[in-house]
Amino acid sequence: MSINDQTSMAEPQKEIRQEINDRLKKLQDEVSEFCFQCAKCTSGCEAHKLLELEPHKIMALLKRGLIDEMKNSEIIWTCMSCQKCKERCPQKVAPVDVLMALKNYAVASGIEVPGKYTDMLQSILSLGLLQEPQETMANDGSTKNRESLGLGPVSRPADVNNLMMALSSIAIEKV
Amino acid sequence: MAAREILPVLGVDAVYPEDFSCCGEHVKSVNQLITLYLSARNMAVCEKNGLENIYVPCSDCHLALSETKRVLNGSAELKERINTALASENLKYTGAVTLYHTLDLLHDYIGVEKIKSLVKKPFNGITVATHYGCKTIRPTEVGRPDNAENPQKMEKILTAIGVNTQPYPEKLDCCGASLLANLPETPLTKTGQKLKAIAEQGFAAMVDACPWCHKMYDSKQAKALETVASKSAVPVVNLLQIVGIALGIDKEKLGLNLNSSPAEKIAAEVTAS
Numbered sequence: 441m442s443i444n445d446q447t448s449m450a451e452p453q454k455e456i457r458q459e460i461n462d463r464l465k466k467l468q469d470e471v472s473e474f475c476f477q478c479a480k481c482t483s484g485c486e487a488h489k490l491l492e493l494e495p496h497k498i499m500a501l502l503k504r505g506l507i508d509e510m511k512n513s514e515i516i517w518t519c520m521s522c523q524k525c526k527e528r529c530p531q532k533v534a535p536v537d538v539l540m541a542l543k544n545y546a547v548a549s550g551i552e553v554p555g556k557y558t559d560m561l562q563s564i565l566s567l568g569l570l571q572e573p574q575e576t577m578a579n580d581g582s583t584k585n586r587e588s589l590g591l592g593p594v595s596r597p598a599d600v601n602n603l604m605m606a607l608s609s610i611a612i613e614k615v
Numbered sequence: 616m617a618a619r620e621i622l623p624v625l626g627v628d629a630v631y632p633e634d635f636s637c638c639g640e641h642v643k644s645v646n647q648l649i650t651l652y653l654s655a656r657n658m659a660v661c662e663k664n665g666l667e668n669i670y671v672p673c674s675d676c677h678l679a680l681s682e683t684k685r686v687l688n689g690s691a692e693l694k695e696r697i698n699t700a701l702a703s704e705n706l707k708y709t710g711a712v713t714l715y716h717t718l719d720l721l722h723d724y725i726g727v728e729k730i731k732s733l734v735k736k737p738f739n740g741i742t743v744a745t746h747y748g749c750k751t752i753r754p755t756e757v758g759r760p761d762n763a764e765n766p767q768k769m770e771k772i773l774t775a776i777g778v779n780t781q782p783y784p785e786k787l788d789c790c791g792a793s794l795l796a797n798l799p800e801t802p803l804t805k806t807g808q809k810l811k812a813i814a815e816q817g818f819a820a821m822v823d824a825c826p827w828c829h830k831m832y833d834s835k836q837a838k839a840l841e842t843v844a845s846k847s848a849v850p851v852v853n854l855l856q857i858v859g860i861a862l863g864i865d866k867e868k869l870g871l872n873l874n875s876s877p878a879e880k881i882a883a884e885v886t887a888s
Contacts, residue, residue, distance in 0.1 A: 486789040522789040523753035543644040555797025568636035578872045595635040606700040
């Protein structure tokens with residue numbers, strides 16, 4: 441569902457906006473209020489070239505406090521994290537970080553996490569790795585793995601249970 | 616593989632500690648605290664092993680670690696919270712480690728002149744397109760290995776080994792790999808568009824400095840070209856591989872036979888000695 445379908449009757453959510461702004465201040469030293477809608481971010485946005493993401497509109501909706509409308513829209517999951525908006529913003533704000541905050545907020549409020557993110561997180565919790573090392577094929581058609589390439593086993597957490605407990609405790613906290 | 620071969624040739628001692636984990640960059644969208652914890656954890660593992668310098672060949676990992684350093688240096692409270700959780704793994708993060716990306720290592724630490732002096736098989740002046748990777752050069756605020764809008768370190772390294780470069784309109788374009796988790800078709804189109812543009816401009820190859828981008832341009836090249844209806848395969852090599860060839864390292868040791876693109880063509884472009 442696009443954002444515009446949802447915002448017509450919306451009420452600003454000031455508390456959540458404050459929470460997101462506090463987080464940006466703490467993690468990135470950014471003040472999202474400084475955005476004046478020049479849309480330089482959107483003009484360079486890598487996702488905008490193929491998808492419908494318009495970073496300056498995200499900034500405008502944040503300023504209006506229309507958070508749940510963004511939370512419930514899949515548009516926040518189209519950012520490619522290319523960091524161009526952050527690099528080029530004349531006001532030193534970063535839609536990429538706002539989108540990151542919105543996605544984290546969406547997950548924490550229980551939306552269905554899209555794509556393979558749940559699998560990736562599960563793998564990190566159970567292995568400490570994004571995935572087990574995969575086999576690959578050489579151009580003569582033979583199959584290679586770390587051992588046959590002389591790389592030895594991949595470095596991995598010594599005690600996965602300890603890692604899982606540490607991650608579980610940190611993951612439920614707020615920034 | 617290529618990194619492990621090149622480091623001893625350049626006179627860098629490398630050790631490979633146990634106990635590393637994922638850096639967490641790819642789950643930052645889900646929960647950024649997990650990324651901060653995992654990145655701090657990897658640096659703490661190095662601290663525990665008495666290592667002061669980490670060479671991080673992957674731009675995504677390098678950004679995750681750099682950003683974590685920046686955030687934890689700026690917030691004593693967050694650092695304390697991360698360290699409380701790290702204590703359950705008998706680890707402690709102080710922030711004492713220095714990070715090196717491939718560009719830092721080759722251009723700043725080793726130096727272009729030294730690389731030039733070690734070249735055994737100089738290239739014959741082929742012209743390649745360079746691809747730095749978004750996270751290699753942005754955001755400047757976090758401290759990146761090269762300039763965000765006009766990166767030049769790769770061009771200087773390549774010049775030293777007899778390879779020419781030339782600016783092209785799509786140089787800073789993104790491969791889109793960050794969307795592989797939830798919108799896998801989009802990155803293939805992004806990747807295909809850039810490869811098509813490079814082929815159209817007659818470059819002999821593409822040289823990348825980010826393993827995650829490399830996966831898109833090399834491993835997924837056939838599918839990416841299909842999405843833009845292009846039949847022109849582009850040889851794609853990582854910077855470490857092409858430098859390794861010039862240093863006289865065996866191409867199989869550099870993993871050139873594992874590239875999916877016709878990368879081995881590149882190895883033939885050295886001047887006959």
